[in-house]
Amino acid sequence: MRDRGFAPGRILIYLAVSLIAAAWLAPLVVVVLNSLRSNEEIAQASMIGWPQHWAWNNYVVAWSGFCVAETCAGIRPYMLNSALVTIPATIFSTLLGAIAGYAVSLWRFRGDNWIYGIVTLGLFLPQQMRLLPWTVVLRDIGLINTLTGLVLIHTIQGLSFTTLFCRNYYVAIPHELIRAARIDGAGFFRIFWRIILPLSGPILIVTVIWQFTHIWNEFLYGVTFTTGQQQPVTAALIALSAAVADIPQHGVQSAAVIIAALPTLLIYLLGGKYFVRGLTAGAVK
Amino acid sequence: MTNAVSIRPGRPVATELVRRLPEYLMIWVPLLLSAAHLVSFSLWTIWISFTPSTLIPVSGWVGLRNYSAVAASRNWQIAFDNLLLFGSAFVVLSAATGLVLAILLDQRIRGENVLRSIFLYPLAVSFVVTGTVWSWLLNPGLGIQKLVHDLGWTTFKFDWLIDRDMAIWTIVIAAIWQSSGFAMALFLAGLRSVDADIIKAAQIDGAGPVRIYRRIILPSLWPITITVVVIQLQFAISTFDLVRALTNGGPGIATQLPALVVYDLMFQRSLLGRGAAAAVLMLLILLAVLLPYAAWRYVQQRRAAHA
Numbered sequence: 042m043r044d045r046g047f048a049p050g051r052i053l054i055y056l057a058v059s060l061i062a063a064a065w066l067a068p069l070v071v072v073v074l075n076s077l078r079s080n081e082e083i084a085q086a087s088m089i090g091w092p093q094h095w096a097w098n099n100y101v102v103a104w105s106g107f108c109v110a111e112t113c114a115g116i117r118p119y120m121l122n123s124a125l126v127t128i129p130a131t132i133f134s135t136l137l138g139a140i141a142g143y144a145v146s147l148w149r150f151r152g153d154n155w156i157y158g159i160v161t162l163g164l165f166l167p168q169q170m171r172l173l174p175w176t177v178v179l180r181d182i183g184l185i186n187t188l189t190g191l192v193l194i195h196t197i198q199g200l201s202f203t204t205l206f207c208r209n210y211y212v213a214i215p216h217e218l219i220r221a222a223r224i225d226g227a228g229f230f231r232i233f234w235r236i237i238l239p240l241s242g243p244i245l246i247v248t249v250i251w252q253f254t255h256i257w258n259e260f261l262y263g264v265t266f267t268t269g270q271q272q273p274v275t276a277a278l279i280a281l282s283a284a285v286a287d288i289p290q291h292g293v294q295s296a297a298v299i300i301a302a303l304p305t306l307l308i309y310l311l312g313g314k315y316f317v318r319g320l321t322a323g324a325v326k
Numbered sequence: 327m328t329n330a331v332s333i334r335p336g337r338p339v340a341t342e343l344v345r346r347l348p349e350y351l352m353i354w355v356p357l358l359l360s361a362a363h364l365v366s367f368s369l370w371t372i373w374i375s376f377t378p379s380t381l382i383p384v385s386g387w388v389g390l391r392n393y394s395a396v397a398a399s400r401n402w403q404i405a406f407d408n409l410l411l412f413g414s415a416f417v418v419l420s421a422a423t424g425l426v427l428a429i430l431l432d433q434r435i436r437g438e439n440v441l442r443s444i445f446l447y448p449l450a451v452s453f454v455v456t457g458t459v460w461s462w463l464l465n466p467g468l469g470i471q472k473l474v475h476d477l478g479w480t481t482f483k484f485d486w487l488i489d490r491d492m493a494i495w496t497i498v499i500a501a502i503w504q505s506s507g508f509a510m511a512l513f514l515a516g517l518r519s520v521d522a523d524i525i526k527a528a529q530i531d532g533a534g535p536v537r538i539y540r541r542i543i544l545p546s547l548w549p550i551t552i553t554v555v556v557i558q559l560q561f562a563i564s565t566f567d568l569v570r571a572l573t574n575g576g577p578g579i580a581t582q583l584p585a586l587v588v589y590d591l592m593f594q595r596s597l598l599g600r601g602a603a604a605a606v607l608m609l610l611i612l613l614a615v616l617l618p619y620a621a622w623r624y625v626q627q628r629r630a631a632h633a
Contacts, residue, residue: 160357173592
């Protein structure tokens with residue numbers, strides 16, 4: 042079964058795998074091509090076709106031109122919103138998760154198993170169970186319809202994942218290392234800073250990629266807790282589709298979709314190995 | 327001034343406490359916030375589901391009335407039927423696709439890394455993007471059907487997106503495209519961990535590749551298959567963005583799913599009590615999947631520990 046050489050069987054394998062790969066790439070190719078075709082050209086033909094004139098202008102309009110409701114600033118403000126939510130929430134949740142994971146795995150304290158068990162339940166609890174309480178909490182502390190509110194939500198909820206990732210990684214570090222450092226008089230933070238953090242490179246990359254991708258792509262909280270100019274880009278894409286439903290601008294919409302997907306796609310291309318590791322680490326909980 | 331008490335010499339316990347206060351805060355505050363929000367938010371939503379709350383949360387007790395109202399609504403019934411169909415079709419087909427991809431990639435083919443990246447990239451984009459793109463491709467007036475018509479085959483029909491009976495399958499298609507790569511990644515890891523000595527022994531005994539797959543390799547993938555199924559089911563139960571972008575529950579309410587019903591009740595009809603009841607029902611559906619899985623995992627681990 043694992044012989045090399047060019048038997049007909051192997052040609053079939055290559056054929057099958059190339060066909061499926063083409064099907065998997067097709068949606069991306071179609072959208073990229075459409076982002077370079079004018080709205081009129083798409084309207085006359087179909088969504089699937091080669092650009093007759095390269096309509097680079099679609100990207101200009103998508104980035105800073107098209108209108109949703111009465112504001113005509115393109116997708117730029119929503120991209121900025123997403124960045125202003127995703128970057129701080131990723132940093133906070135990763136850092137706090139690393140410290141929590143370190144405390145739970147290597148420091149040990151009374152009740153650690155209990156609280157860790159409850160925190161990891163957050164991996165499973167549906168978002169729908171938290172929508173109403175978050176609405177009330179955000180309203181009470183005056184953070185409804187703010188980016189800060191979304192940062193808070195994603196930081197607290199992200200802790201379930203980040204603590205799990207880091208804890209499972211730190212568990213493999215020998216306790217003797219910590220014990221020796223404690224005998225030398227090193228405290229909680231010094232050990233974290235001097236011993237744990239330098240060992241944490243891979244897991245921090247996995248965690249950051251996972252958190253960034255999840256928060257950037259999140260939609261339900263964005264659409265529930267923010268409106269209008271405060272929305273992240275996922276919610277803005279839906280608003281754009283609704284706004285142009287009567288006179289579709291498929292060229293511009295395609296460009297907007299590409300722009301919105303670009304940050305996570307780039308991260309995937311650059312850190313694919315770590316992306317997959319996060320995926321499978323999250324799976325084998 | 328009483329705040330200096332704790333750092334006065336001769337009180338070692340208090341001094342120690344103050345000295346270590348920063349680390350206690352860093353450990354406990356995030357963990358407690360996380361745990362407290364999970365517990366209290368769940369309990370609060372459950373409590374609301376038993377109250378007559380509509381526009382705003384109010385106290386009071388209506389027993390199971392919200393639940394019976396939700397369960398009796400056409401919206402929920404369609405959503406539940408859709409979930410059963412979508413959940414089973416999507417889980418079976420994406421696991422099958424993932425397994426086929428994994429087996430193909432496991433044949434020592436050239437360009438494996440590139441191919442793997444191609445099958446996994448949809449996982450990096452949001453469901454909103456996936457749903458939007460597939461809504462174009464599957465739109466009969468714009469996408470695949472239009473293309474085939476323009477090419478000359480004018481009787482070709484592929485209009486599931488606007489067909490009440492078939493629309494749910496468009497969500498299955500988009501979901502398979504998005505997450506089969508995930509199943510592939512797990513299966514591939516499983517295939518690579520099969521003991522090479524056993525395979526070699528079987529080859530020496532004259533077993534062909536088909537037989538080796540059927541008798542040795544595939545049976546060893548059972549635990550991974552169960553994990554894949556459970557995770558994909560968890561995704562299916564909470565599907566929201568994908569449907570919102572692809573069909574928005576339509577045509578009519580033909581592609582309604584529980585998560586959309588919850589959102590509709592809570593934020594569009596302002597029936598908080600019923601919305602909370604629908605959310606709790608979602609949680610119960612999820613538990614019906616996760617609890618047996620947790621029990622199975624527990625038994626497996628016990629068995630591994632004794633072996």
